[in-house]
Amino acid sequence: MENISVEQEKQKGPTMDGVTVINHPLVQHKLTIMRRKETSTSSFRRLLREISTLLCYEVTRDLELTMETIETPLTTMQSPVLEGKKLVFASILRAGNGLLEGMLELVPAARVSHIGVYRDHETLQPVEYYFKAPDALDERLIIVVDPMLATGNSSIAAVDKLKERGAKNIRFLCLLAAPEGIKNFREAHPDVPVFTASIDSHLNEKGYIMPGLGDAGDRMYGTK
Numbered sequence: 001m002e003n004i005s006v007e008q009e010k011q012k013g014p015t016m017d018g019v020t021v022i023n024h025p026l027v028q029h030k031l032t033i034m035r036r037k038e039t040s041t042s043s044f045r046r047l048l049r050e051i052s053t054l055l056c057y058e059v060t061r062d063l064e065l066t067m068e069t070i071e072t073p074l075t076t077m078q079s080p081v082l083e084g085k086k087l088v089f090a091s092i093l094r095a096g097n098g099l100l101e102g103m104l105e106l107v108p109a110a111r112v113s114h115i116g117v118y119r120d121h122e123t124l125q126p127v128e129y130y131f132k133a134p135d136a137l138d139e140r141l142i143i144v145v146d147p148m149l150a151t152g153n154s155s156i157a158a159v160d161k162l163k164e165r166g167a168k169n170i171r172f173l174c175l176l177a178a179p180e181g182i183k184n185f186r187e188a189h190p191d192v193p194v195f196t197a198s199i200d201s202h203l204n205e206k207g208y209i210m211p212g213l214g215d216a217g218d219r220m221y222g223t224k
């Protein structure tokens with residue numbers, strides 16, 4: 001087995017502008033198991049929930065804290081707290097829900113938006129079927145989650161929709177991204193930083209991420 005250190009990973013090339021690759025060893029290890037074709041639906045779902053807590057840790061690393069006065073058993077102190085209610089996790093259905101679960105474990109006070117989008121298998125164009133979001137999106141940080149950024153069409157449509165409803169401060173979190181999708185997404189939404197566990201090689205002729213992990217929604221839910 002070849003040993004790859006984080007330093008070697010970093011030397012692979014400059015990170016694309018506005019794109020953060022989360023190359024923590026735990027994330028990379030779990031991702032490898034998820035990619036394996038023999039990994040079962042139940043293991044895939046469990047790993048996605050586990051990995052989502054690690055990704056959540058990174059995507060929220062620079063969140064603002066406010067100071068609150070609290071009483072410890074010994075004294076009074078000023079201690080930092082998150083403004084969880086200001087945070088929205090926006091899940092692109094269906095596969096986004098796999099990331100959403102673990103993120104809500106870490107930030108239970110976060111608000112949630114569901115965005116129903118699937119991509120037409122022939123045209124690879126997004127088909128929108130559902131949208132629900134909390135109010136006052138302009139005052140909140142919205143973290144859009146979907147395991148896969150392939151052509152970018154679904155995530156671009158989801159972010160378009162959030163912006164139509166007033167969202168101004170948005171981040172996009174995924175597990176795998178294709179270079180083509182990152183390019184399209186960043187061109188459409190240059191103000192939205194992308195966080196991913198891997199930038200894979202390319203899209204195949206059917207628009208699947210290569211080497212990828214297959215269809216994330218199908219692998220999560222055991223559908224075809």
Ligand SMILES: O=P(O)(O)OC[C@H]1O[C@H](OP(=O)(O)OP(=O)(O)O)[C@H](O)[C@@H]1O
Pocket residue numbers: 092093094095096117118119120124126146147148149150151152153154155181207215216217218
């Ligand atoms: O970047 P794109 O080319 O748009 O592809 C990525 C989209 O495809 C998958 O969803 P899918 O359409 O399979 O729907 P599902 O989650 O309901 O299975 C994935 O979860 C993304 O939403």
Ligand SMILES: O=c1cc[nH]c(=O)[nH]1
Pocket residue numbers: 148150207208209210212213214215216217
């Ligand atoms: O590789 C891909 C591309 C789009 N959607 C997926 O679930 N997988």
Ligand SMILES: [Mg+2]
Pocket residue numbers: 092093094095096117118119154217
């Ligand atoms: Mg989808």
